[in-house]
Amino acid sequence: xxxxxxxxxxxxxxxxxxxxxxxxxxxxxxxxxxxxxxxxxxxxxxxxxxxxxxxxxxxxxxxxxxxxxxxxxxxxxxxxxxxxxxxxxxxxxxxxxxxxxxxxxxxxxxxxxxxxxxxxxxxxxxxxxxxxxxxxxxxxxxxxxxxxxxxxxxxxxxxxxxxxxxxxxxxxxxx
Amino acid sequence: xxxxxxxxxxxxxxxxxxxxxxxxxxxxxxxxxxxxxxxxxxxxxxxxxxxxxxxxxxxxxxxxxxxxxxxxxxxxxxxxxxxxxxxxxxxxxxxxxxxxxxxxxxxxxxxxxxxxxxxxxxxxxxxxxxxxxxxxxxxxxxxxxxxxxxxxxxxxxxxxxxxxxxxxxxxxxxxxxxxxxxxxxxxxxxxxxxxxxxxxxxxxxxxxxxxxxxxxxxxxxxxxxxxxxxxxxxxxxxxxxxxxxxxxxxxxxxxxxx
Ligand SMILES: Cc1cc2nc3c(=O)[nH]c(=O)nc-3n(C[C@H](O)[C@H](O)[C@H](O)COP(=O)(O)OP(=O)(O)OC[C@H]3O[C@@H](n4cnc5c(N)ncnc54)[C@H](O)[C@@H]3O)c2cc1C
Ligand code: FES
Ligand code: FES
Numbered sequence: 130x131x132x133x134x135x136x137x138x139x140x141x142x143x144x145x146x147x148x149x150x151x152x153x154x155x156x157x158x159x160x161x162x163x164x165x166x167x168x169x170x171x172x173x174x175x176x177x178x179x180x181x182x183x184x185x186x187x188x189x190x191x192x193x194x195x196x197x198x199x200x201x202x203x204x205x206x207x208x209x210x211x212x213x214x215x216x217x218x219x220x221x222x223x224x225x226x227x228x229x230x231x232x233x234x235x236x237x238x239x240x241x242x243x244x245x246x247x248x249x250x251x252x253x254x255x256x257x258x259x260x261x262x263x264x265x266x267x268x269x270x271x272x273x274x275x276x277x278x279x280x281x282x283x284x285x286x287x288x289x290x291x292x293x294x295x296x297x298x299x300x301x302x303x304x
Numbered sequence: 305x306x307x308x309x310x311x312x313x314x315x316x317x318x319x320x321x322x323x324x325x326x327x328x329x330x331x332x333x334x335x336x337x338x339x340x341x342x343x344x345x346x347x348x349x350x351x352x353x354x355x356x357x358x359x360x361x362x363x364x365x366x367x368x369x370x371x372x373x374x375x376x377x378x379x380x381x382x383x384x385x386x387x388x389x390x391x392x393x394x395x396x397x398x399x400x401x402x403x404x405x406x407x408x409x410x411x412x413x414x415x416x417x418x419x420x421x422x423x424x425x426x427x428x429x430x431x432x433x434x435x436x437x438x439x440x441x442x443x444x445x446x447x448x449x450x451x452x453x454x455x456x457x458x459x460x461x462x463x464x465x466x467x468x469x470x471x472x473x474x475x476x477x478x479x480x481x482x483x484x485x486x487x488x489x490x491x492x493x494x495x496x497x498x499x500x501x502x503x504x505x506x507x508x509x510x511x512x513x514x515x516x517x518x519x520x521x522x523x524x525x526x527x528x529x530x531x532x533x534x535x536x537x538x539x540x541x542x543x544x545x546x547x548x549x550x551x552x553x554x555x556x557x558x559x560x561x562x
Contacts, residue, residue, distance in 0.1 A: 144306055146309060146341060146348075146351060148338060168339040168342075169401055181403055182399070182403070183403060184335075184400055186342070187335050187401070187404055188404065189334055192334065192355040235400065257398045258397065258400055258401060258485065
């Protein structure tokens with residue numbers, strides 16, 4: 130099996146029924162999709178499969194053999210945030226950040242689909258299956274609407290971690 | 305032991321590989337099966353994945369709408385299908401789950417532990433839909449209520465058929481948990497064709513049920529002769545018994561005023 134993840138093609142050796150989520154995280158080391166409920170109910174594992182948002186925990190990798198997958202890593206870079214990422218930053222739409230990868234992927238797909246400003250109820254419909262336990266949703270919805278209207282400035286002062294800074298690894302941590 | 309994985313490239317190959325279904329677990333959208341697999345509650349011997357079998361799509365064929373088993377629920381939301389089916393498709397899960405969830409998986413869903421499944425069943429029964437399936441003894445086509453109340457194991461669903469003029473009038477009413485995934489407490493679907501009424505209820509037990517007593521009497525209270533509601537994490541059986549006649553009344557009223 131083969132997958133193109135954020136533009137890079139890889140041969141996949143996980144068994145065919147492995148959830149796409151675990152192929153991304155454990156085989157390809159792409160860790161922005163989070164393992165939340167792993168039952169389809171929370172949304173944080175959402176990635177784009179050929180541009181469409183899908184729950185990676187519900188998707189056997191064999192069913193997307195040959196597909197192009199986009200994760201948060203493929204949406205922007207620390208120095209150059211995508212409009213949705215910049216809006217999340219500006220509007221304080223993330224607190225702990227666990228839901229954020231799925232929220233941003235679903236919001237990015239929504240704005241691509243609509244191709245212009247999105248209304249509040251469209252955001253609620255598109256993000257309705259995504260749970261956030263921190264923000265209360267208001268700031269997330271505001272951020273998505275602002276991004277869709279292009280109302281985001283240049284984010285200049287992002288605290289980007291220095292190369293060489295010790296990275297903290299907790300074995301078995303979902304992050 | 306790792307399951308053997310079969311990926312048929314056509315409907316015929318799927319039916320051949322399926323055989324009489326012995327030892328086979330069919331994977332459609334996977335929205336029910338993948339959590340079961342991840343938690344170790346199922347350990348398939350042989351997995352038949354249908355994504356490449358060409359069983360997806362809605363086509364109209366003379367007076368009949370044919371919906372492939374692998375058609376995603378999302379395609380029913382604004383697809384060329386009767387209003388009654390669309391409206392129930394809109395309430396299945398959420399935007400992303402509907403892209404993966406299939407109509408075949410919806411009518412083959414095993415009973416849920418916490419909540420009831422198969423929300424499309426009531427609309428399909430009311431619309432007089434038929435299920436074409438393969439398995440032991442070859443292909444057969446039967447009314448969806450017969451499929452649901454019979455032994456579904458050993459059948460591979462290929463297609464759902466609905467007559468284009470299935471409903472001259474239709475009515476729906478339901479109660480759901482206020483929740484992103486709006487799990488059903490009870491759903492009622494009613495369709496009228498040539499003066500004949502078809503009434504069905506879903507979300508109150510393991511499968512959707514056709515309500516022949518209500519069809520005969522048009523008395524909403526008779527729904528409790530047709531269904532035997534269950535307790536689950538979403539609602540109590542008692543609550544379901546209380547609201548069902550009211551929902552049937554509401555759906556009948558909507559039918560009249562349409
Ligand atoms: C977050 C969440 C919310 C949900 N909300 C709802 C809801 O509101 N309403 C609702 O009805 N459901 C809901 N579901 C359940 C499920 O998504 C749907 O019932 C869906 O339509 C199942 O289809 P599937 O293709 O994903 O099934 P799968 O998981 O692939 O299969 C389900 C079952 O059907 C069998 N099967 C599938 N296709 C066939 C076939 N062609 N022939 C024979 N057997 C087959 C499988 O072997 C398995 O036993 C929800 C699920 C999730 C994860
Ligand atoms: S981890 Fe996939 S939806 Fe929660
Ligand atoms: S920011 Fe913590 S779950 Fe959403």
